[in-house]
Amino acid sequence: MKKRFVIGNWKMYIASPSEAKKFALTLTRRARLFRGLEVWVAPPFTLLSLLQPTLKNTSVRLGAQTVSAHKAGAHTGDVSATMLKQTGASFVLVGHSDRRALGETDALIHEELLQTIQAGLTAVLCIGEREHDHNGSYFEVISSQLSSALSDFPRSATRKLMIAYEPVWAIGKTAQDAMNPGELQEMQIFIRKILVDILGRESARGVPVLYGGSIEPQNAHLLMQEGGVSGFLVGHASAEIESFIEILSACKK
Ligand code: PGA
Numbered sequence: 631m632k633k634r635f636v637i638g639n640w641k642m643y644i645a646s647p648s649e650a651k652k653f654a655l656t657l658t659r660r661a662r663l664f665r666g667l668e669v670w671v672a673p674p675f676t677l678l679s680l681l682q683p684t685l686k687n688t689s690v691r692l693g694a695q696t697v698s699a700h701k702a703g704a705h706t707g708d709v710s711a712t713m714l715k716q717t718g719a720s721f722v723l724v725g726h727s728d729r730r731a732l733g734e735t736d737a738l739i740h741e742e743l744l745q746t747i748q749a750g751l752t753a754v755l756c757i758g759e760r761e762h763d764h765n766g767s768y769f770e771v772i773s774s775q776l777s778s779a780l781s782d783f784p785r786s787a788t789r790k791l792m793i794a795y796e797p798v799w800a801i802g803k804t805a806q807d808a809m810n811p812g813e814l815q816e817m818q819i820f821i822r823k824i825l826v827d828i829l830g831r832e833s834a835r836g837v838p839v840l841y842g843g844s845i846e847p848q849n850a851h852l853l854m855q856e857g858g859v860s861g862f863l864v865g866h867a868s869a870e871i872e873s874f875i876e877i878l879s880a881c882k883k
Pocket of ligand 1: 866
């Protein structure tokens with residue numbers, strides 16, 4: 631049976647060490663109820679080392695929200711993939727739209743992806759159009775973001791690759807503003823087709839495609855049942871333990 635994933639992107643919502651620890655402890659205790667569901671969390675850099683002992687030997691995986699495009703050297707403020715690995719992170723969100731909005735280009739995201747893979751971490755490549763225009767040019771945007779990020783991607787590393795489709799117009803709003811299952815189904819089929827074109831049928835087959843953009847307890851179940859995706863990347867609703875647990879519960883088989 632195919633795995634399902636729910637990744638919490640804490641952004642800067644949870645900042646205090648004590649709050650983060652309390653959240654992680656509760657989550658590990660309650661996530662045990664959701665067998666067959668992969669539960670991952672991506673806190674800010676400052677909380678990674680702190681949460682590592684709490685999450686070690688549990689089913690909840692720890693990851694980072696971004697990564698440097700460089701291996702080492704004079705890059706003030708950057709954190710390399712190897713450094714992230716040392717904190718206990720096992721995955722990275724690469725190319726999130728919050729980062730693209732700050733000026734991260736497709737070329738930079740390509741480098742970040744390679745750094746992530748070379749360090750042996752799983753890359754969750756985030757893609758998404760800014761606008762959902764009526765003539766469908768957003769398909770072109772998605773295709774070009776994928777082709778650019780995945781050019782020269784080593785096929786042997788596809789088991790460390792995931793795609794998170796997050797249309798920017800649906801992020802940070804409410805369940806009513808998220809995609810509907812029909813639109814999502816259509817988009818995930820398109821993404822899968824592009825992945826096959828880039829990576830080949832065999833390598834593309836196992837790459838999970840997730841959805842993000844105003845996933846809340848109210849829409850998680852229907853989008854999971856009818857959207858055709860392998861799970862969710864959840865922002866604001868992942869920073870509150872009860873709503874995150876409700877989303878996990880909506881995604882279990
Ligand atoms: P949201 O954020 O769930 O708050 O819309 C999703 C994301 O940006 O990853």
